Amino acid sequence: MKAATLYRGFGHSWLAAGFIFLYLPIVALVVFSFNDSPLPNVWRGFTLKWYVQLARDTEMINGLVLSLKIAVLTACGAVLLGTLAAFALVKYRRFAGRTLFSGMISAPLVMPEVVIGLSLLLMLVSVQRALGFPERGLVTIWFGHLLVGTAYATVVIQARLQDMNPQLEEAAMDLGARPQQVFWLVTLPLITQSLVSAWLLTFTLSLDDVVLSAFLSGPGSTTMPLVIFSRARLGLNPSVNAVATLTVAVVSVGVIIASYLIARAERQRSLEMAAANRA
Numbered sequence: 001m002k003a004a005t006l007y008r009g010f011g012h013s014w015l016a017a018g019f020i021f022l023y024l025p026i027v028a029l030v031v032f033s034f035n036d037s038p039l040p041n042v043w044r045g046f047t048l049k050w051y052v053q054l055a056r057d058t059e060m061i062n063g064l065v066l067s068l069k070i071a072v073l074t075a076c077g078a079v080l081l082g083t084l085a086a087f088a089l090v091k092y093r094r095f096a097g098r099t100l101f102s103g104m105i106s107a108p109l110v111m112p113e114v115v116i117g118l119s120l121l122l123m124l125v126s127v128q129r130a131l132g133f134p135e136r137g138l139v140t141i142w143f144g145h146l147l148v149g150t151a152y153a154t155v156v157i158q159a160r161l162q163d164m165n166p167q168l169e170e171a172a173m174d175l176g177a178r179p180q181q182v183f184w185l186v187t188l189p190l191i192t193q194s195l196v197s198a199w200l201l202t203f204t205l206s207l208d209d210v211v212l213s214a215f216l217s218g219p220g221s222t223t224m225p226l227v228i229f230s231r232a233r234l235g236l237n238p239s240v241n242a243v244a245t246l247t248v249a250v251v252s253v254g255v256i257i258a259s260y261l262i263a264r265a266e267r268q269r270s271l272e273m274a275a276a277n278r279a
Contacts, residue, residue: 026248033241050242060243063224067207070138070223074145075203079195081146082153089154090161108151117215120144124216136218144212149202156201160194189269193262200258204251 033051037044054060085105089098108116124140127133134140168190172182210225217226224243231237 029241030245030248033238033245035238035241038238050238051246054239054242054246057239059222060224060227060239063222063227064243066138066221067224070142070145071203071206073142074149074206075199077142077146078149078153078202079157079199081150082157082198083191083195085150085154086158086161089158105151105154108148109155113148113209113211116147117144117212120147120212121215136216137221140216140218141213141221141223144216145202145206145209148209148212149205152205153198153202156198157191157194160191164190192265196258196262200254 032043034046034048035043036047036049085101088095089102089105092098120140120143124134124136124143128135164187169182169186172186173179177185208225209223210229213223213226214229217223222230228240228243231240
């Protein structure tokens with residue numbers, strides 16, 4: 001009994017230490033975003049001047065707007081392409097080039113972003129010289145983020161499709177549903193959670209990306225992470241803490257809302273399945 005209690009306490013201690021290691025820097029960042037002193041290790045009182053200064057920072061705001069545009073486009077495109085790729089890998093077990101296709105989908109997950117960014121840069125420069133477009137900016141950054149995001153989205157959606165009971169789709173077809181109806185009425189509702197998860201994951205990865213954006217950005221197309229990174233190299237600026245605090249707050253609210261909606265949809269689906277079984 002004492003040994004079990006000791007092991008349990010040891011496990012709880014390691015868990016607490018892990019949470020402290022992960023979240024204490026974020027808490028410190030949030031606290032010092034309200035520090036009146038520009039020095040990060042000196043507390044001089046509570047203030048909101050860094051948030052006021054941030055509201056007047058056009059460079060940071062423009063970077064945030066550009067980052068949000070790219071992140072939304074990346075998430076939507078990655079979910080669409082990832083769904084198509086996942087269906088091809090799960091529903092069609094044998095087709096010419098399946099192994100190569102699967103490897104190309106998984107390659108961005110294990111390939112360093114420096115290599116991906118450099119290869120894309122060389123390719124886009126060659127295309128621009130030959131055709132005159134695209135100029136480095138929103139479109140080129142989106143291409144790079146979409147490449148990586150599609151790989152992550154495919155993994156998430158493919159895992160859900162593999163776990164899904166194929167007899168549900170077969171039953172719908174036996175009842176006279178056409179393949180398009182089976183997809184919209186049976187398959188899509190069952191994989192909605194994975195689509196939302198893939199969208200949130202790729203949105204976060206795109207919004208946070210620095211390496212690909214650094215290679216693929218051009219004049220006048222600096223994303224928010226690049227602005228923060230360039231300022232951090234010149235010295236710590238408390239306005240960066242304010243940006244990070246607002247980002248943490250927005251992401252936390254978004255995760256809470258998404259988790260609540262997913263849980264509610266799952267409960268509703270469970271109730272409907274239980275009612276159908278009773279009938």
